[in-house]
Amino acid sequence: MEDFDPLKPETLESPHEDYKRLRRECPVAHSDAWGGFWALTKYEDVAAAASDSETFITSVQNVVPKVAFTGRRPPLHLDPPEHTPYRRALAPLLAPKRVAGFEQVIREICNDLLDQMVAKGGGDICNEFSAPMPIRTFAHWMNLPPDQVEVLAEVGRRYNFAVQSDDERETKESSKLLYDMARALVQDRKENPLDPDIDATSSLLATRVEGEPLPDEMIVGTIRQVLVVGIIAPTVLIGSIAVHLSEHRDLQNRLREDLSLVPAAVEEFLRLYTPYRGFARTATRDICLRGREIKKDDPIALVYASANRDEEIFEKPDEFILNRRNIKDSVAFGRGVHKCPGAPLARLELIVALECLLSKTSDFEVSGPVKPTRMPEIGALSVPLKFS
Numbered sequence: 001m002e003d004f005d006p007l008k009p010e011t012l013e014s015p016h017e018d019y020k021r022l023r024r025e026c027p028v029a030h031s032d033a034w035g036g037f038w039a040l041t042k043y044e045d046v047a048a049a050a051s052d053s054e055t056f057i058t059s060v061q062n063v064v065p066k067v068a069f070t071g072r073r074p075p076l077h078l079d080p081p082e083h084t085p086y087r088r089a090l091a092p093l094l095a096p097k098r099v100a101g102f103e104q105v106i107r108e109i110c111n112d113l114l115d116q117m118v119a120k121g122g123g124d125i126c127n128e129f130s131a132p133m134p135i136r137t138f139a140h141w142m143n144l145p146p147d148q149v150e151v152l153a154e155v156g157r158r159y160n161f162a163v164q165s166d167d168e169r170e171t172k173e174s175s176k177l178l179y180d181m182a183r184a185l186v187q188d189r190k191e192n193p194l195d196p197d198i199d200a201t202s203s204l205l206a207t208r209v210e211g212e213p214l215p216d217e218m219i220v221g222t223i224r225q226v227l228v229v230g231i232i233a234p235t236v237l238i239g240s241i242a243v244h245l246s247e248h249r250d251l252q253n254r255l256r257e258d259l260s261l262v263p264a265a266v267e268e269f270l271r272l273y274t275p276y277r278g279f280a281r282t283a284t285r286d287i288c289l290r291g292r293e294i295k296k297d298d299p300i301a302l303v304y305a306s307a308n309r310d311e312e313i314f315e316k317p318d319e320f321i322l323n324r325r326n327i328k329d330s331v332a333f334g335r336g337v338h339k340c341p342g343a344p345l346a347r348l349e350l351i352v353a354l355e356c357l358l359s360k361t362s363d364f365e366v367s368g369p370v371k372p373t374r375m376p377e378i379g380a381l382s383v384p385l386k387f388s
Contacts (some may be wrong), residue, residue, distance in 0.1 A: 003022065003026045006031055006033050012380060016309060016318065020309070023041045028041075028045065028290045042306075043308075043312065043329075053337050055285065059079045059082075060299070061280045065375065074086035086218070087337075093203065105137070110352055110353050110357075116128070121386065122385045124382055129238070133234065133353060134235070134349055135153045138227065139152045141200070156178070158170065158177075175224075204223070230346060233276060238354075239379060239383040242357075242364070243380055246364065249365075262355050265322060268320055268327060271330040277306070277376060279304065281302060304334065313326070362388050363387075365385065365386050367384045369382075
């Protein structure tokens with residue numbers, strides 16, 4: 001008998017209710033879905049597994065359910081030390097000082113998208129704002145030419161919603177298009193290299209391991225990963241934030257009146273509505289954890305969304321508490337060697353997006369059915385809003 005069923009219909013809050021039950025009754029849970037997998041729901045277990053890259057590897061399966069149909073995409077699909085050169089090539093380009101230079105570009109993107117929504121009195125904040133915004137941002141970060149920015153925005157949007165709609169044919173088709181874009185970009189940078197200090201593709205091409213360049217297909221896989229790594233999470237999280245602020249107008253008004261509170265609010269929203277719940281590891285040996293026997297090669301979901309609401313770590317975990325005393329314990333961006341290197345850019349996107357949304361409106365509220373996302377994400381995929 002399985003401990004939980006991730007395939008059953010969900011609302012925005014029902015998964016959190018299920019995880020609360022599992023943390024209390026069965027913190028190391030098993031599901032028969034997608035061929036069977038384990039789920040770690042307690043903060044202590046999730047943090048420990050994420051930090052142990054020898055026992056819990058990502059090179060077999062990096063999410064539950066498994067959605068990678070094509071080649072390996074470093075650095076997430078590799079374990080140390082193989083993943084290290086790819087991460088080292090990207091990390092300086094995602095450092096806070098480097099990322100800060102994109103604030104104005106992000107603000108212009110946000111204002112342009114929101115102006116279109118304001119003009120008609122609202123719309124789907126996910127489909128019309130939080131989905132295209134990070135795609136356009138990443139396109140600029142990748143130094144794509146203007147004509148490719150909109151192409152990526154459309155293909156990225158298709159991929160995003162195909163994954164969330166469990167449309168395997170469209171997921172494969174849009175993923176192939178993303179690979180085609182990545183290959184074209186790698187070829188262009190070979191012919192027209194840019195400064196590796198400002199361009200991710202050029203940095204990867206310039207990287208050497210024992211004097212040898214990185215394999216072309218692995219560079220293509222890395223670029224393909226980068227093109228979509230930051231697309232889905234902001235879409236879902238901004239949707240969840242919009243729902244929360246619609247239900248808590250006092251907080252919405254407080255933030256609007258004092259935008260200096262937005263960065264702290266974003267940190268708490270990241271904890272409360274952690275957009276990923278199923279980043280996965282595979283056991284390299286038999287493990288006994290809290291009395292459950294996990295066998296070698298078993299897939300294991302590290303449920304960050306559950307860990308971030310663990311009652312033993314966070315006081316009143318289901319509530320939004322601005323300036324929470326231990327907010328730094330949040331695992332919204334993971335832990336260990338695979339902790340998200342793009343966290344500074346993601347934070348900046350979320351802060352600017354929320355500032356712009358509050359500044360462009362005097363009030364907003366949910367105006368129709370909210371569509372929840374599916375595993376491996378958790379949160380809102382579609383949120384119709386009415387603007388005032």
